[in-house]
Amino acid sequence: SQTIHQWPATLVQPVGSPLSLECTVEGTSNPNLYWYRQAAGRGLQLLFYSVGIGQISSEVPQNLSASRPQDRQFILSSKKLLLSDSGFYLCAPRGRPPYEQYFGPGTRLTVT
Amino acid sequence: AQSVTQLGSHVSVSEGALVLLRCNYSSSVPPYLFWYVQYPNQGLQLLLKYTSAATLVKGINGFEAEFKKSETSFHLTKPSAHMSDAAEYFCAVSDPTGGYNKLIFGAGTRLAVHP
Numbered sequence: 197s198q199t200i201h202q203w204p205a206t207l208v209q210p211v212g213s214p215l216s217l218e219c220t221v222e223g224t225s226n227p228n229l230y231w232y233r234q235a236a237g238r239g240l241q242l243l244f245y246s247v248g249i250g251q252i253s254s255e256v257p258q259n260l261s262a263s264r265p266q267d268r269q270f271i272l273s274s275k276k277l278l279l280s281d282s283g284f285y286l287c288a289p290r291g292r293p294p295y296e297q298y299f300g301p302g303t304r305l306t307v308t
Numbered sequence: 309a310q311s312v313t314q315l316g317s318h319v320s321v322s323e324g325a326l327v328l329l330r331c332n333y334s335s336s337v338p339p340y341l342f343w344y345v346q347y348p349n350q351g352l353q354l355l356l357k358y359t360s361a362a363t364l365v366k367g368i369n370g371f372e373a374e375f376k377k378s379e380t381s382f383h384l385t386k387p388s389a390h391m392s393d394a395a396e397y398f399c400a401v402s403d404p405t406g407g408y409n410k411l412i413f414g415a416g417t418r419l420a421v422h423p
Contacts, residue, residue: 299344
């Protein structure tokens with residue numbers, strides 16, 4: 197079974213500051229990896245996904261970026277945070293068919 | 309494009325009552341379907357999944373869902389609600405276009421259980 201680590205668990209950052217959220221996955225190899233965001237009172241928004249090292253697909257144009265430097269590591273970054281970046285960020289690797297996704301514990305980001 | 313509709317953003321039931329959370333999908337091909345549950349400040353947990361093996365799918369915590377192709381529905385039920393079932397529930401469909409690379413989620417239904 198997979199274990200998904202996300203850190204930090206919570207983060208409070210001022211507007212205009214940089215961001216780095218990290219996700220690592222154990223118990224699987226070469227997974228598809230996904231970043232989602234949940235803004236307050238809203239559903240899940242897919243931000244990025246990756247099918248392999250160095251391969252990133254962006255779903256929403258915004259001031260966030262993602263990178264996948266290693267097979268089981270997925271990083272979400274920003275150079276300058278906006279108030280609208282506040283939310284709950286979830287990392288999710290994809291399983292085998294039927295391709296359900298397994299979610300990490302999440303990072304709560306508050307931009308002040 | 310695939311879409312998932314969850315009817316009712318909020319559902320309230322009494323403890324011991326039937327839970328029914330509705331999900332309809334749009335798909336031109338047989339999809340894979342999922343229900344997830346999210347407790348406050350936690351990630352999503354997979355409740356159950358439909359893979360075409362059986363139309364009635366049993367999941368964890370006493371939940372089950374029935375796939376009805378003619379109605380394009382995948383409603384989630386539980387015969388008797390428990391206080392611990394209070395959470396947000398998401399229905400999702402695996403999009404076959406692009407090699408099942410994405411899950412399409414509904415907007416979620418928040419379930420409240422009162423004594």
